[in-house]
Amino acid sequence: MLKNVLIANRGEIACRIIRTLKEMGIASTAVYHFADRGAPHVAAADHAIELTALVPTAAYLDTAQLLAAARTAGADAIHPGYGFLAENAVFAAAVEAAGLVFIGPQPEVIRLMGDKILAREFAVAQGLPVAPSCQQDGTLAEFVAQASAIGFPLLIKAAAGGGGKGMSIVRSAEELPARASTASSEALRYFADGRVYAERYIERPRHIEVQIFGDGQGHVVHLFERECSVQRRFQKIIEESPAPNLPVALRDRICAAAVQLAAAAGYRNAGTVEFILAPDGEFYFLEMNTRLQVEHPVTEFVTGLDLVELQLRLAGGEACTLQQRDIAQTGHAFECRICAEQPEHDFRPATGRVAILEPPQGPGVRFDGGLRVGLPVTAAFDSMLAKLITHAPTRAESAARMRAALAELVLLGVDHNVDYLGRIFAHPEFLAGRLHTGFVVEQAEQLVAEPLTPAVRAAVLLAAVLGTDEFSRLAYECPEPHASIGHWRN
């Protein structure tokens, strides 16, 4: 049993990990940069240690300071959350070399799965289906020639990266050289590795992923699938489990492939195997994420399991007694990522300060956030502010619950995508479960807000202006004649 866990992260995921630590009676140690000194994860933890860095994100990436903080706090393990150092093999190895438990997979497994090309070769060796592809192992000109031979459309991406950086769809041989060159320079900038990779682009693909959990000794179970096809800028915004309109037999084959891959790698702890599902029912290995996922709550809702608890028990030396037959998928769960952004301006990130926060409540509603009133929302960190998750017996009921919860959520002080998400949950194609990763782009016109009626517009404007001291004084307090000189101030 672990005694004290340092969380090398911030925001909602740090708060979420701390919650389970409290439930298990394990002490929690938070780390923070000065910019985050008032953040909820700092207040929630038993101990909090400040890290110094010129750039806030750099603090959470500083291995030496994190290990020193763990020593100071007397921590016996480090949970990396997601992002930051969660999939950094060098960090995981350094944690173990310092005599601490890294709550995640073995460093060599992180290294294997972190390299898209090696991971793909490993998947092929295990008999997993992969989309036709080629990798750059020589000059960019050679790569262009090989990629053209696969046929179009092609998806070009960074060999080393994720998160949509350096990714583009190329539809003809003419545009390939320029796009490959752009992708390569973006890959170099973001990942310090300019190698690019091309694969056959599947039209109207679905993103289906499988949550797995392994004990590091070859025992691996899956916690069923998640559908993550609703994406903007190649990043997920809505996830759900089970995947809609997915035949059980196909679902079982995808889950079995995920387990096979993870078992072959001797995978330890929680992980996710991602697949592309083509409209014809063929599926292809995409990549493996060697960490807890942002969207893990949908799996927790349908399985009733606490993934962080599973992670902590295994890391604390308990044997994994979880058997496949013990895991059931019950009801339907959705997750919405609440982001500080302007959907009407191509999802441009927004900044501000949380002025009012009223999370929705009720049965089957979960709000995972790292927010509080007064918290600045800056460009220093990721634009995801919180996650709203719902669970109900059927997909339709869960969607209705999400729609109501989105309307109930009050978050003022920064522009966000809550109303936009609400429009997706009112869209007939979405409600019918006819999803693919191009959904948001394809349905862009239907997802624009309807123009306000004059009555609603007037209500919004009056609600706004009557809340100001200046106008309400004019409206309620002044004797009649003075109102007409409202712009004269005494």
Next chain:
Amino acid sequence: MPTLLTLDGTTSEVDIIGRRPQLNLRVDDLHCRVEELPSGGASPCDITINGQRHRVWRAREGDRIHVHLDGRSYSVGYQEAVRAAAQSGHASNEIRAEMPGMVVELRAALGDDVAAGDPLLVIESMKMQITVTAPRAGVIESIHVEPNTSFQKGTLLVLLRAVVE
């Protein structure tokens, strides 16, 4: 003078038409009878407009007012009337009395460069002292009143000359 508010890139005028028996406002061409229940200035509160009740949360940050009304969020741009007029570019050179009163003191002199919002003169009207400010930047071309003199509604008080760019 109406208050100007911006929502979804369009500007609307809000003006007070009457206060009794109910607050009566105009939003562009729409007349609105308003009842706002007291809420101690805090959110949420209920506001009833033309018989339709709305649940409202709101937060102000400088020139922006964030509003959550009936399950949706909005961001309203708000400028105090003086600054709105000053920045509109259509503000008149003529500063006229909007009601009868008396000049208490002059705060600007002939030929002064003034910026939008600078005080021009203090008047007393309806037993209140009111500072009349420049609706926009300019030079004082002429002053048409003196301290301790009274004026009627519509009297020209100060004439501004636009600054040549």
